[in-house]
Amino acid sequence: MGLREVLTPFTVWKHVFDEPVTIKNPIGRPAADRYRGFHQNDMASCIGCGTCEAICQNAAIDMVPVDGIETRTGDSGLRPQIDYGRCCWCALCVDVCMTGSLTMSNEYTWVDTDPDAFRFVPGLEEPWKDDEEGYEREGKRVLSGIERIHMEEMPPETRISNFEEIVDGYSRAEAILEADRCVECGLCVATCPAHMSIPDYIAAVRDQDYDRGLEILYETNPFSEVCGRVCTHKCETSCAALHEGDPIAIRWLKRHIVDEVPFDRRLELIGKPAAPTGRKVAIIGAGPAGLTAAFDLARAGHGVVVFEALSHAGGMMRYGIPEYRLPYEALDRDIGVIEAMGVEIRTNCRVGRDVTMDALRRDYDSVILAIGLNMGRSTRVPGTEGPGVEKAVDLLRRITDGEEVPVPERLVVIGGGNVAMDIARSMARLQMQKYGRVGVTLTALEDIDHFLADREEIVESREEGVQIFDARGPQEVVRDESGAVTGLRTWRVKSIFDADGRFAPAYDEGDEQIHEGTMVIEAIGQMADTSLLEEALTEALEWNRGRIRIDGAFRTSEPWLFAAGDAVKGPDVINAVADGHRVARTVMDELAAREVMQ
């Protein structure tokens, strides 16, 4: 031990005159920009999907209702409440947030004597609500997939010349990847008219348990194969994933499950119906609503007879939707399952002609009216009377029946809904087959962003050569001296609805166009053909603006008669399926009640 070692330590005394490092006022010193402080939530963009709750490993987050936030499609109306007696500030909730609404401030001081005070709903009135700084994730979410798995489909140049199905369907590997993106929030379930257990069957795809998936599908929808192809998939508009990326391809995944289960296995899984009850129900119309009701009733053991005026069952699914979207075999398989439940379908049997309503009322315990909308509406602009003007639904029915339909080289379609797209694309295919080129013009009142048709329909129509003119109001079907159609005159639409929200299109008369074509097809909507009811019953029933009035449970004013489907509600397959279930439940309740009374 030398003297040097004793003295050296004293050299640090030189620091005695250094500036002190003490922070003058440390309380409330601002934290770094990225600091993970207390939570913030943008109430407007939060959708209450509960993914934050699902990922929180501390069970610190509760989903609670908040004043002023209403439940609506794509927003559960719930908001996260955070328990700071649990939180560990890991910010996984921020990283996983589907909308990016949940962030963190860089505020960190919260002192309280009451341990119950450390719970709050971020986004209401915390002082750091509007703080700019604090943790936000870099870019879009990375903890779940953003982009939809691409669905292989036939290129336009191949598909335009035939009626073969366009999309291929997912392979197993693709389906797993797509199913993996789902966060199981369940926002879609209430949006689906039939309340299908979407997250559950997607989970079944993920687990490759197709049997379970199929059972889940059949709990709520006997037309899963149809819906897997042509459903309007409102669920995908409420999907939490669409806020940063693509919604989950719910429809394709549904189809994938059905594709993976062979028909025989399907029958096995669904099992046998219950023991016969001896009750009989007549259903008029073999469309989705009628057949769904038939399925439910038959499974409960009731005897069901479905009366169908046309030569095949399926209703609009067969006669409205073209084959390239829904192959007939797919539909036949779904109907086959229903028939296997013991449902009798009498085709070519028109009520009112081959059998009367009175007879049905007499022979059956209940009658369900599910006649759908099968008569096309007309625009009633000048020139629509006479040859060369067709209704889309009539044409589609004739195409399905294999009839020869007139195929002109150029034609004009009026309407912006799915039916308009269907007929435009069907006619385009026929034109291709006949002339080798497409000459379809489509006009609609709405501008392109407000078309009622599905987005992909519009895209695919354009790909197939359909020319779309949006915001055009039809004024007259132009005819030459001989009376033959030469085109459609339209004005540009300034607005469709008036100040009160009533339908009253306003036109810009200066912007006039003549769309050339030797045929005009109207596809602006349909109505029900209620002539089968006959006079006495029509008189007896209560009506509501041309539709039979029903209550919330699908009862008409006649106790034995129920009505469901497009004829009373609308507007698509999945709604019809939902109606079918509900009317079936009402009928079963009624039958059970009658049993008790007797």
Added chain:
Amino acid sequence: MEMRHLHALLKQRHSLGQLEPKGGKLAFVTVPRENLRGLLTELRDVHGFTHLVLLTAVDWMEDGLFQLTYMLNNRGRDMTLGIRVMLDRQEAQGDSIHDLWPTAATYQRELKEMFGIDFPGSPRIDEEFILEGWTDLPPYRRDFDSLAYSQQTYAERPGRVTHDPREYMKSKLYPDGV
């Protein structure tokens, strides 16, 4: 491939199972309980696996087995070998190796406390190690449910409710339940 070479060398003598390589530097192999001691001694004294990295157990409750994992490392050749010994879950008794590596005694004490696997002869094996006054199942066993125990033993702060978005939406949008 050195690891394969080593495996081939020892396979017969110690009735080793299949070698399961994980990359070039790490491999796992199963050995019967009676061959463990011989294998460890040979690996340590002859093949340079002098460092006992860890000793732990995995509970394969469904199969009725405990897996003991002895992780040995050869620093010079940068090889790590995980040696698995399967024990009957009912018996749950292993062989102490505290004389090969004194530090193994600590691991064995932990295994005794946390899994209930006994190592007769290991120093202080019956003393409490981490837990104090523990009366329930050894906590690392799969059949011990931590959450249930916690809820039963310690009070949670009451007053929290949560809602499932799926059911809540249905009840709000379809109050009739349809």
Added chain:
Amino acid sequence: MFNFKPDRTQYPAADADGKLEIDLETGKYLKLWQGPNHPGITGNMSVELTVCGDEVVEGKTHVGYLHRGFEKLMERRTFIQVFPIVCRVCVPEPDFNEYCYAAAVEDLAGIEVPEYATWMRTLILEMGRFNSYMMFLGGIGGALGLGITGQWMTYVRDLMLDRFEELTGARIYHMFILPGGVRGHLPEGFEARMEEVLSTAERYLDDIDKVMFSNSVFKTRTKGVGVIDPKLFEPYGVTGPNARAGGVAKDLRKDSPYLVYDQLDFEVATATDSDIFARATVRRGDVQTSIDLIRQILRKMPKDGPAMARIPNVLHWKIPRGETYIKGECSRGEYGYYLVTDGTGYPRRINVRGPSYTHAMALLEHLIPGTNISDVAALMVSLHTYPPEIER
């Protein structure tokens, strides 16, 4: 100058099993509990000392005061949910838990980490190591009554925590290394601010050299005390600086390079005496290595690139059956995660191999007998043990 020569006759006799025969009732021996509430104990643990005069004849460590049952809790959580809790296993140097866990998951799930994230991880780990050594250098001085080192080193460590905060968003539990990559990129101007911290640190370390390593009191109290015979390194599982202080250059960064250590240029510090002083000097050398490494990494790392690999949806992430062991050289030695998966969405078993587990238990108990009571704290600190990783 002061030669402490204990009177060996006072020692208790050992029986056949090597167990000491200590009868407290004789009044010759006293039980002394050091900790859990004791300023000389690192963290919340305790040592039960049996003393004779002021000499310790037996020491037993008691741990478990910080046991939270992590390995059990991890089995109850999905793979992403484990991520926030791993860092809590070791408070002063949490990043190794994050890295080892993430790497183990990536290994079993077959995920390739982007290059940028690999560099970032190395940076975070070196920053964490720097912090950990700051704790040590402060602690070792404190344990020997040299309070100023603690004051200085805590200050420097706090400057580094500021850098951590702006990079990761938190001071202590950074939660930055996710399975699949890292959470973000370097903030703007980070390099310059980091350089400021590093040069400040070097200035303070110079002072530490003068005030501690050249201090005759410190030297006298640490040299030749708490010597670990290098022959004991393997039997007692000694790794890291504790082994390097005994001339064995064990360092996983060199022995089994992970992350980008094979692209970095550095030497590991070693010493030969294997006493408390040697262990302190090795760590002093390692701090310098860390500082150099941080500078190197910031210079060499790619300026931009993806921070995260594509990972499956974490809410239902399943990993096929398998097991792996991922290790890294933390400031105390070999840190590793043993992960076993069984094909479900939850880990089957995670075992954390912390160096303190061997150092603070078997080794410390072996070293304590024969030391002076006042040296126990210094001995314990010199092994650089963090109790939370012993009991987890």
Added chain:
Amino acid sequence: MKDVDDKFLKNIETEFPLREELRPRRVTTPDGQEIEIEPLKDYFCEAAPKVHPKAYIPIVEDFYNWARANSLWILGFGTGCGAIEMRPLMTPRFDAYRYGIQWRPTPRQANLLMISGYLSVKTLKRAIRAYEQMQGPKYVVGLGSCTINGGMYWDSYNTIKRLDQYLPVDLYIAGCMPRPEALLAGFMELKKLIKAGKGEGANKYAENFATYKANQKSVIKDWDMPDYNW
């Protein structure tokens, strides 16, 4: 909890008897006398804590409170991870000493117990002893989520979830873990409470002593210490 395997069900009385050194016995003192000792009675005062009455004259009580508020002496017992953020407070950068706050090595010199985060049952036992050994008036501050509602260890079998069931907590500081600045803010708040005469934790403990003891004993299985030791 599922059925406990008989193999592991320990009888507390027999498995965890009173430690050897706490049992009543005869000992020989170094000077040769034989005496009876009963350590639990001899070394500890078993009297239950008393409520400390306020001073008769309000202004005197105000003065007391002012004095108490300005000398918060913290027991340097790091019970959990939060202790690591106290270190910066003890050092020049944040320098809590300027606010009259300092750390003491022993409970006898301290009047503020910081529960820095989670408490395992084993530490709870020591924390209770430390608390009871502290001189009144004394205060407890719970630091971080874990003291409020279990925090991230909400499903752990070995940590308590609600600190207020076992010790009278005067104040909570949110965070995991709270930054030193938040801790300082907490201390300032505590000072305000004490000045306002609301730092009544010790009295609350005395008043509800039986409840606290029952709660403590329900989780600490091997209770081998006197009911109150100070």
